[in-house]
Amino acid sequence: MKKFLDLFLAFARVGVMTFGGGYAMIPILEREIVDKHGWATSEELMDYYAVGQCTPGVIAVNTATFIGQKLYGTLGGIVATLGVVFPSVLIISVIAGILTNFADIPAVQHAFAGIRVCVCVLIFNAVTKLWKKAVTDKASLVLCLLVFVLSVFLDLSPVLFVVLCAAAGIFFTKVGLRGK
Amino acid sequence: MLYLRLFYEFFKTGLFAVGGGMATLPFLYDMADSTGWFTYGQLADMVAVSESTPGPIGVNMATYVGFTAGGIPGAVVATLGLVTPSVIIILLIARVLKSFRQNQYVDAAFYGLRPCSVGLIAAAGVLVLKLALFNTELFQASGVLTDLFNFKAIILAVVLLICTRYVNKLKSLHPIVFIAASALIGVLFAF
Numbered sequence: 001m002k003k004f005l006d007l008f009l010a011f012a013r014v015g016v017m018t019f020g021g022g023y024a025m026i027p028i029l030e031r032e033i034v035d036k037h038g039w040a041t042s043e044e045l046m047d048y049y050a051v052g053q054c055t056p057g058v059i060a061v062n063t064a065t066f067i068g069q070k071l072y073g074t075l076g077g078i079v080a081t082l083g084v085v086f087p088s089v090l091i092i093s094v095i096a097g098i099l100t101n102f103a104d105i106p107a108v109q110h111a112f113a114g115i116r117v118c119v120c121v122l123i124f125n126a127v128t129k130l131w132k133k134a135v136t137d138k139a140s141l142v143l144c145l146l147v148f149v150l151s152v153f154l155d156l157s158p159v160l161f162v163v164l165c166a167a168a169g170i171f172f173t174k175v176g177l178r179g180k
Numbered sequence: 181m182l183y184l185r186l187f188y189e190f191f192k193t194g195l196f197a198v199g200g201g202m203a204t205l206p207f208l209y210d211m212a213d214s215t216g217w218f219t220y221g222q223l224a225d226m227v228a229v230s231e232s233t234p235g236p237i238g239v240n241m242a243t244y245v246g247f248t249a250g251g252i253p254g255a256v257v258a259t260l261g262l263v264t265p266s267v268i269i270i271l272l273i274a275r276v277l278k279s280f281r282q283n284q285y286v287d288a289a290f291y292g293l294r295p296c297s298v299g300l301i302a303a304a305g306v307l308v309l310k311l312a313l314f315n316t317e318l319f320q321a322s323g324v325l326t327d328l329f330n331f332k333a334i335i336l337a338v339v340l341l342i343c344t345r346y347v348n349k350l351k352s353l354h355p356i357v358f359i360a361a362s363a364l365i366g367v368l369f370a371f
Contacts, residue, residue, distance in 0.1 A: 114366020147299030169292020
C-alpha cells in the first residue's frame, strides 16, 4: 500500500510544480523520478515523453501512466495518473469557485479583457513553435492550411479533421509525397 | 445525466486531442457550441487561469470546464473523462513500446496529425482573436469601420508579441508574468 502512496505523492508533486506542461515538465520529472526515486533512467524518460507526445491526450498524463505502469503494472499507471491530476482538480476548483463570485465586478472584467489579449499572443506563439515541427514539406503545409481554413469557416467537429489527417498522412507517405 | 455527458465529451477530447494541452482547445470550442455550458469569452478566461496555475494545461482546462458545468463533481468527472483514454492507450502501448515507435503506419499517421493539430489550434486562436481585439457587435450595430477595432487591445497585443518573441531578456520569462501584466494593464486602461 505504501508504494502506491509514494507513487501518488511523487506525481502529485510533479503536478504542483508543472506550470503549463510540455517541456517545462522535463526537469521536474528528472528530479522527482530519476534522481530522487530512481524509478526510471533519463533515456527511458525521454522515450516515454516522445511517445506521450505522439499519442492522444495530455503529455503529462501519458508520461505518468507510462512510469506508473512500468513500476507496478496497470494499477501503478492509474495511481500515477490520479496523482498528477489531483493538484489541478483541487486548485482549479478553488479558483473557479472564487472567480464565479467576483466575475461581475468591473475591475475583474477589465482584467480579463486584458488577459484575453495575452492569451491570443500565447496561442499564436504556441502555433509558431508547433508549426516548425509539424510543417516540414509541401504536403504537410497543404494539410495544415486546409485544416485551418476549413475549421475557421465551417462548423465541423475537430474529430473529423483528426481522423482524416491521420489517413492523409499514411496516404501521402505511401504515394511518396512525404519529404518533397 | 449531466455528468455522463461531461464524461463522454471529455473522453472524446482526450481520445482525439493529439499534441498536448493546447490541442484540447479546438475540442473545447466545439463543446461550447454543442452544449452551451460556457461561452467563448469564458473559455478564453479559462485558458488564462490554466496557464497561470500549477498543473498541466489540458487537465486544468478540463477541471475548469467541468466545474463551470457541474460544480466540484463536474470538475472531477471531466478530468477523469479526459485522462481515461490516455490511461487505456498508454497501458496498451507500454507492452509493445519499441515496435509502436518504429511502426511505419503509426509514424505516417502522425506525419499527418501534427499539421492537423497546428491548423486546429490556429483556428481556435482566431476565435479568441475576434473576441479580444475586435468589437464585432458594436461594428454591426453602428456600421462605422473604426468601431470594429479595439485599438487599446491591438496595441497591447503588438507590444506583447514583441516582448514574448524578440526581446531576449523577456522572452524566456514564464507566461504568468505576461498574463499578470496584461491583467494590470486591462484594469488601469479600462479595457
